Amino acid sequence: MKSHATTLLAEVRTFRQNYPDVRYVDLIALDIPGHFYGKRYPIEMLEKVAAGSPLKLPQNAVLLGVQGGLFKIGDYCFNDGDPDANRRLVPGTLKPVSWESQPLGQMLITSDGTEAPIEFEPREVLAKVLERLQHKGIHPVVAFELEFYLFDKKLDNGLPQFARDPLSNDADDQPNLHIERLSRFSEVLDDMAQTARDQGIDITVITAEIGPGQFEINFGHLDDGMRAADWAALFCRSTRGVALKHGYRASFMAKPYLQFPGSGMHVHVSLYDGAGNNLLAAHQQQPLRHAVAGCLELLPHCMPIFSPNHNAFRRLGGTVNAATRASWGFEDRDACVRIPESDPRNLRIEHRLASADANPYLVLAAILVGLEHGLEARREPIAPLNEDRSSGSDFPLEMLDAVRAMQHHAVLRDKLGAEFVDVYCENKRQDHLAFQQEIHAREYRWFL
Structure with a gap:
């Protein structure tokens, strides 16, 4: 060898x-x-x-x-x-x-x-989680989906401008899901997809999303969680570079427009044993319910990972398919944890809460820890949204509250590492405080 x-x-x-x-x-x-x-x-x-x-x-x-x-x-x-x-x-x-x-x-x-x-390197945090799961005979299969916006290359006094439609040269300022948008922007989208493939990334479905100039690209399922996170990270880098080459800016910013949907990072995860059996599907899907309960229990304490900056919290609520409470449901895109329709072999969760600019290594680590915790605790989840549209539990909607909820949580400190949790929370606290150290024009308009 x-x-x-x-x-x-x-x-x-x-x-x-x-x-x-x-x-x-x-x-x-x-x-x-x-x-x-x-x-x-x-x-x-x-x-x-x-x-x-x-x-x-x-x-x-x-x-x-x-x-x-x-x-x-x-x-x-x-x-x-x-x-x-x-x-x-x-x-x-x-x-x-x-x-x-x-x-x-x-x-x-x-x-x-x-x-x-x-200990606090994101890739190392995920590596330890994956290694622990492997020792327990749990083998995740993972697929990421990433939403992003295209903007004009030139900013307008620092603000983004709508991407220009290559066919008409007009601003693509209308929210829609039309398939024709894929054709009109095909040159840059095809280059993004081919460049990603050249990086070894398995690009599958490309979708025109609701926001103007907004698209989603899906990746293939992998039985190597680390490689799946590598793909998500590398895709963001290559996509920004290709966009600039074509006269655009590509951004994974969570909420670039208040009036249009934000961009999310959706992560599909299924769990298998060493023989290839889907662990979530066993015993009439009871492990699935336990795994969902674990995800929902830890979700409020993982918000600094899922919403890693001030802008990411703007994405939550107010628009379609973005929750403000920890919830789950079958085939329900309003839920944080969605169970897509599938056969028992491919039964999985789709975790939909993270923003597109979140760290993919840490997002996957947090999701896997939630699943692991649920399988160990074996608790029943709250009612799915399919049964009760008001079902859900609160989670922090502001960074400093989120940091407080994360930093001293015993399960996260144990399973993600206490050193990482302390370092990460302080990094987010300091970033949030630094963001506040600038007076914006609106403050002068309101209070001068």
């Missing part, structure tokens, strides 16, 4: 043969707010890393705020000497970058799987 280093080295050398014009490769990882950070490596140095040379980046790069600044979080950032931490290359993720002006490659890196992984 080939060693890990031998396999990586072969991947790099094959890439160099296939893309001889590429001189640099971006080594990238997702930080807590869901932005990529990393370094641009000469391809020759990448071969050395693949062969076993150390790859180190600052540990605290993971802690960056939304605007890239560092916050004082415990002893991190200002009292720890800003140490480096080892990273490793993620096999199978070295791919060409086609949206830049020069030939370029990119490859995922991570601290998970190193001798001293960073």
Whole structure:
């Protein structure tokens, strides 16, 4: 059997043969707010890393705020000497970058799987959850769906403008689900889909959503939850790049327009045992009910993950298919946890609460912890919306309340890691406070 280093080295050398014009490769990882950070490596140095040379980046790069600044979080950032931490290359993720002006490659890196992984790195948090489930004989199958908006490339005094319809050159300012919108924007959408496939991502269904310039792209189901989250993260990066190449901006912002629907991250999860049996379908679907109950119980305490910023809370309620209470239902898109119609083999939950700009590694980790907790606690869920339209439990609708609900929750501290929970909550608290440190024009209009 080939060693890990031998396999990586072969991947790099094959890439160099296939893309001889590429001189640099971006080594990238997702930080807590869901932005990529990393370094641009000469391809020759990448071969050395693949062969076993150390790859180190600052540990605290993971802690960056939304605007890239560092916050004082415990002893991190200002009292720890800003140490480096080892990273490793993620096999199978070295791919060409086609949206830049020069030939370029990119490859995922991570601290998970190193001798001293960073406890609060999103990929490491998910890795620990998946490993624990595997030891329990639980094997998730996962598929992400992501909604996003296209805007005109130029902003209007910092505000987004509707994307221009390529056919008429008019603003695409009408909300609709018309299939013709896929044809009118086919050039950029086809490029987004093909670029994603070039990254190894299985793109399936493309939908014109309700909002003007809003679309949804679905990914194939995977029996590797980490890879599914990798796909979601990489898709966001490539889609933004392709949009700019075509004269648009693509944004996964949760609520860019108050009067139109927000953009969500929908996650389909089914659970199987080692023999391939659907665990949720056993015993007249009783485990499904337990899993739903666990998701709903933890949901109010995971809101900083599902709604990771001030704008994401704007998405909740007020428009179609966005809940303001923790609820579930069969074939009901108003529910946070929807049970799509399927045969027993494919029985699954669809978790619909997270915003499109949430961190996919952390969203999946939180969902899986909810399912795990439910299967262990074996409680009955509240009534589904199909039986009672008022069914549901409250969850925080403001960031500081959400952080308080998350930080000291015993189950989350145990299953996601106490160090991660503390770091994440403080990062969100500091980001929220930093957001408030600016006086907007409306305040002058109201109070001057």
